[in-house]
Structure formats: structure tokens, C-alpha cells
Amino acid sequence: MPFLPRAWRGPAREYNEAVVKGWTALLAGDAAAAVPTAGEGAMKLTSPAFPHGQPIPRTHTGEGPDVSPPLKWESAPTGTRSFALICDDPDALPVAGKIWDHWLIWNIPATVTELPEGVARMEKVEALGGARQGMNSWPRLGYHGPMPPPGSGVHHYRFRLYALDVLLDLPPRSNRKMLEQAMKGHVLAEAELVGTYERR
16 A cells, blocks of 8 residues: 555545455454455556656646646456546645645546546546546646646655545535545545656
């Protein structure tokens, strides 16, 4: 599982707690209560645009066309009914006073295994089965990429994909707090991809 800073109190933390409970249940002989853990067969998130831990191309930043990067995933768990994605910048905390949200998108159908480059900034993306987008920290609708203050060092951008056991009854333009509340108790698995960016 990815490292979770103290500031993170969302579904990923909930999933970590569920893993502990799952192993406890498994050791107690209750296999039905166990949950999937990271490792072989775990859900994976990648991008053709950049490897994990490497710089995000200018095309996907505020210094370029600022289009969303292509993303692909695999090995979603059985029972997945939809996916949600949150992209944020935890390194914005010292300069902005909070973790900066760059993209919220949810109700991606379970049959979808990738997002194309340049997802349109609209409330409902019909090309993605009616997936809905929320408000980032600017606040603006859809994806808006890295644009950290010059001289603030390397920022790490976390793309977190959540496999959910429901379609969320959440209207477009909702914010992160609303999305996390809606996901609570419905996260089956999580995958993370990190890209970096620095403005000098």
C-alpha cells in the first residue's frame, strides 16, 4: 500500500484499516470477510505518458496545453461496479495551506480500463459512459494539471484510482470532501501512480 501522510483521511486510509480487519477475519477462518491486499494480482495504475515517480510531460501541465494524461489500469477486483479517480498534490500543503486537488472523476464504468488523453472538461463525459467530474481546488471543473509556484521544489502528483462496489449518487461539480464521503464504505481496492513536476 502507498504511504499515507497524516493529512490524508480519505478512502485510502479506510482501505488500509479494512486490510487489517480482513487479515484478522482470514486468520479467524472467516474467508468471506477478508479483503484483497497489495501485491501480485493487485490493481495497478499506469500511464503511457510517464513512468511512476518520473516527471509529468509539459503537455499535461499549466505551462503547456494542460490536457489530462492517458491512464490505464488492470486487475480490478471482482464486484467492481465503478471507478473513481482523485489527482492531488500533497506538496502544495506548505505553500497553499492544503493538499491541492487537480482532478476528480467518478462513476467510470467497471468495463472501462483506461482514460484517454485530454478528457473533456464537462460535467458528464458520455464517451466514458457518463462519468462525472467534480471541482478541483481552483475551483474549476475537470482536470487542471501541475502549476506549482516557481522555486517551490519538486511536487509529487498522486493519481489514485478507487474500485468501488457501487455507482455513486453524487452530482457533477461536487468537491473532494463530498466525493470521499460518498465513497466511504465502498472502496474495494486502490491503485496509485505518482508523477513529478517542478517550476524553476
